[in-house]
Amino acid sequence: MIATKRVAVTESVWAELSDLKRPGETFSQLLEEMIEREKKARLIAHLKTIADEGDFVELPP
Template sequence: MTTTEFIPVSQKTYEEISDLKGPNRTFDEIIANLVEQAKKQQLENDVEAILARNRFVEI
């Protein structure tokens, strides 16, 4: 399903996303990739925080 939304961004941000896009990719693909990367980074940060606490329950 496709939804058309308007997301205001600065001219600089638009240009940077456009640079990532290139001729053969869509803005949707670029944004989806950025979201996926952000989710992976958040998971990595969460795991590192858990390991740093060094408190585990024996199972």
């Protein structure tokens, strides 16, 4: 059984989400996709920070 939760959003956020939603797509599907994109973006940003600021040592062959 799938649990259903409600998330309060402003009218303007609801309108923006509605505009992003494709025909036949549920809000849950839209949000899942947005969450995955955000996770990937955060990972890439974190890896970039490590590459830019990290102290690396050369490993012997």
